[in-house]
Amino acid sequence: MILNAAIYGFGGLAVLATLLMIFQRDSVKAALLMLLALLSTAALYLALSAQLVAILQVILYAGAIMTLFIVALTVTPAAWRDRQPAASVKGLLGLAAAAVLFAELLKAAAPLRAVAASREFAETGSLELARLLFGPYVFQFELLSLVILAAIVAAVALTSRRRTAV
Amino acid sequence: MTEFYAANSDLILFAGAAAFKTLVFLNGVMGFTALLTLAERKVSALMQDRIGPNRASLFGLALNGLFHPVADGIKMVMKEDFVPGRAEKLLFTLAPFFALVPVLALFSVIPFGDYVMVFGYQLDLQIADVPLGLFLVLALSGLAIYGVFLGGWSAKNNFALLGALRGAAQMISYEVVLGLTLVGLLMIFGSASLQDIVRAQGRLLFGWLPAWGVVYQPFAFILFLVAAVAENKRTPFDLVEGESEIIGYFMEYSSMRFAAFMFSEFVEIILISMLASTLFFGGWQVPYLYESGFILPGGKALALNHYLVALLQVGAFSAKTVFFSWFLLVVRWTLPRFRFDQLMGLCWKRLLPLALLNILVTGAVMLALGKV
Numbered sequence: 001m002i003l004n005a006a007i008y009g010f011g012g013l014a015v016l017a018t019l020l021m022i023f024q025r026d027s028v029k030a031a032l033l034m035l036l037a038l039l040s041t042a043a044l045y046l047a048l049s050a051q052l053v054a055i056l057q058v059i060l061y062a063g064a065i066m067t068l069f070i071v072a073l074t075v076t077p078a079a080w081r082d083r084q085p086a087a088s089v090k091g092l093l094g095l096a097a098a099a100v101l102f103a104e105l106l107k108a109a110a111p112l113r114a115v116a117a118s119r120e121f122a123e124t125g126s127l128e129l130a131r132l133l134f135g136p137y138v139f140q141f142e143l144l145s146l147v148i149l150a151a152i153v154a155a156v157a158l159t160s161r162r163r164t165a166v
Numbered sequence: 167m168t169e170f171y172a173a174n175s176d177l178i179l180f181a182g183a184a185a186f187k188t189l190v191f192l193n194g195v196m197g198f199t200a201l202l203t204l205a206e207r208k209v210s211a212l213m214q215d216r217i218g219p220n221r222a223s224l225f226g227l228a229l230n231g232l233f234h235p236v237a238d239g240i241k242m243v244m245k246e247d248f249v250p251g252r253a254e255k256l257l258f259t260l261a262p263f264f265a266l267v268p269v270l271a272l273f274s275v276i277p278f279g280d281y282v283m284v285f286g287y288q289l290d291l292q293i294a295d296v297p298l299g300l301f302l303v304l305a306l307s308g309l310a311i312y313g314v315f316l317g318g319w320s321a322k323n324n325f326a327l328l329g330a331l332r333g334a335a336q337m338i339s340y341e342v343v344l345g346l347t348l349v350g351l352l353m354i355f356g357s358a359s360l361q362d363i364v365r366a367q368g369r370l371l372f373g374w375l376p377a378w379g380v381v382y383q384p385f386a387f388i389l390f391l392v393a394a395v396a397e398n399k400r401t402p403f404d405l406v407e408g409e410s411e412i413i414g415y416f417m418e419y420s421s422m423r424f425a426a427f428m429f430s431e432f433v434e435i436i437l438i439s440m441l442a443s444t445l446f447f448g449g450w451q452v453p454y455l456y457e458s459g460f461i462l463p464g465g466k467a468l469a470l471n472h473y474l475v476a477l478l479q480v481g482a483f484s485a486k487t488v489f490f491s492w493f494l495l496v497v498r499w500t501l502p503r504f505r506f507d508q509l510m511g512l513c514w515k516r517l518l519p520l521a522l523l524n525i526l527v528t529g530a531v532m533l534a535l536g537k538v
Contacts, residue, residue: 028319032257035312055301063308064338067315071334074319074327 006047014040022098027073035066052129179287187293188274195273199432200235202491206432207234209495245421250321253418257320262419262426265313268306269433275299276440277361279450279480280457283472291450291480292361300358303441304345307397310430311337314399314406317427318415329415332506333399333406339513340396340403346521347390350383350528351445364449368456374463376453379446386524387446389517394438395497396513399431402501405509439490440483447486450479 014037021033038061045054133141171178204219208231211218220230222237249258279291296302311334318330352358355366369377380387396403407414416427443449454462455478459470470478504512 029254029257032316051296051298052301055298055305058305059301059308063305063311063341067308067311067334067338070312070315071331074315075331 003047007044010040010043010047013037014044027076028070031066031070031073035062035070038062038066183287183289184293187289187291191278191293192270192273195270195433195436198436198487198491199429200239202432202435202495203238203428204231204234205492206495206498207231209492210499213496213499239425242422242425247421247423248418250323250418252322254320254322257316258418259423261313261317261320262423262430263313264316265310266426266430266433268309268313269430269437272303272306272437273440275302275360276437276444277364277449278440278483279476280365282476290361291476295359295361298358299360300348300352300363303360304341304348307344308341310434311341313427313430314415317419321418323418325413326415326417329406329408329413329417333415336399336403336406336509336513337397339510340393340517343389343513343517343521344393344397346518346525347386347393348445349521349525350386351379353525353528353532354379354382360444360449364444364451367448368451370454370463376448376451378448378451383446383524383528385520386528387442389521389524390446391442392512392517394442395494396509398434398438398494400435400494401498402504403509404503405506408503435491435494436487438494439487442490443483443486449486450483452478452482455479 017033017037017040021030021037024030024033038057042054042057042062045051045057208218210216218231219234220228222228222231222233224233249255274293275296277290277292277295281288281290283289314333314337315330318326318328318333321327351363355363357363357366363379367376367378371377371381375381399406405412407416416424419427454460455470455475457472457475458467459475460466460468
């Protein structure tokens with residue numbers, strides 16, 4: 001009973017925060033509402049007994065990625081304007097596009113209804129995950145870190161080009 | 167209603183015990199925090215050859231300044247509660263909570279003792295034994311950044327924002343190191359539950375050396391301490407605040423709102439001390455003290471009452487916490503501040519490679535000893 005209440009409560013909070021984020025004009029506040037959505041999703045995972053996923057959600061998304069987003073957004077000029085410009089035709093177009101996307105999403109999600117809910121429940125989910133990641137999939141896993149490293153080096157090279165040109 | 171109680175008696179008992187432990191432990195921490203604000207001023211006075219605060223008195227009784235935390239609290243409450251005109255009111259109000267709440271929540275996973283038997287029930291001396299406690303520490307300490315950042319941004323003041331940007335850069339950077347220094351411990355103890363880690367430190371190495379984390383990972387301990395002081399944003403890493411010349415993220419805050427930021431800094435000192443003693447110095451473990459009493463390496467034994475053992479363990483944990491808190495205060499009043507490029511260079515060019523090297527060496531040694 002308590003668990004169900006938590007699942008519906010945090011699920012509802014995530015949906016509400018996401019909707020508010022979409023209709024928020026101030027970019028920093030929108031990012032903060034997204035943070036709320038991410039945190040309530042983490043709580044949802046926790047209510048579903050997926051502790052590791054919940055904690056990783058908080059460490060990676062709420063703790064690292066959203067921090068960078070918010071830091072970057074606060075130094076944009078838009079965050080320092082007192083009154084945000086009112087939405088006009090653009091808003092209507094956006095709503096129409098959103099409606100189309102939502103309809104497509106519903107259509108794509110329809111087959112999911114047919115899938116039977118999984119009743120299998122592994123107590124040591126994180127251990128199993130670790131075994132798979134560092135066992136059969138260790139090569140792919142390590143390859144991914146190389147890809148990320150290459151991306152970081154490329155990003156540094158791209159941004160530092162201007163400095164060397166001077 | 168009685169049926170409900172009968173069906174859920176375990177749950178209600180658990181919730182009641184948890185609420186009681188939270189009340190006692192958090193109040194203890196709060197009281198210690200208040201004393202720490204006095205200790206900070208007394209330690210600085212001692213180191214600078216001054217007397218320090220000794221005037222606040224109750225009925226003419228000054229007790230060498232023991233009432234100063236109370237006087238400070240009253241002063242903070244009486245100050246004008248000021249909100250800048252252009253500030254984001256809601257976020258400006260919420261920011262101190264963002265700073266304080268994650269830090270306070272972290273105390274729930276810290277084991278302050280083994281267990282005591284109360285009326286036949288086993289009462290664990292830890293608010294919540296979370297299986298992934300170590301990760302929870304990292305997750306919640308990551309959320310503490312928002313307090314600093316929102317405090318700086320929502321005031322809509324350029325200097326506050328600059329302080330907040332410095333703070334975010336510093337905290338994000340040092341959090342990476344903080345996380346990596348704990349990986350070695352995770353590999354050795356094979357568990358992320360803090361209570362499991364402390365229990366594992368009760369063993370003896372070579373028959374006489376307590377198997378504390380600092381014995382296995384002396385290098386990681388130093389890295390952890392540096393990264394933790396940097397996370398705490400105090401001198402020598404106080405560029406976030408820089409109270410003497412560069413103004414920090416809470417410059418528009420006054421009254422209790424400011425007090426919340428300052429309080430969270432002191433609570434963080436206690437948290438770091440507790441984490442350092444839990445992870446590296448055996449937590450509540452007393453060397454050679456077991457459930458039945460002392461058993462010395464030579465074979466001599468001294469049987470002790472269960473409650474006395476529990477009391478000794480809680481006392482040992484408190485003593486270790488007080489020691490590290492004192493150490494952090496001394497560090498704060500000894501070292502001068504870094505420059506910002508030195509701060510970033512120290513993190514990314516020195517500490518991070520060293521932390522990675524520590525993981526590599528730990529893994530290699532464990533592989534060589536066949537402990538994997």
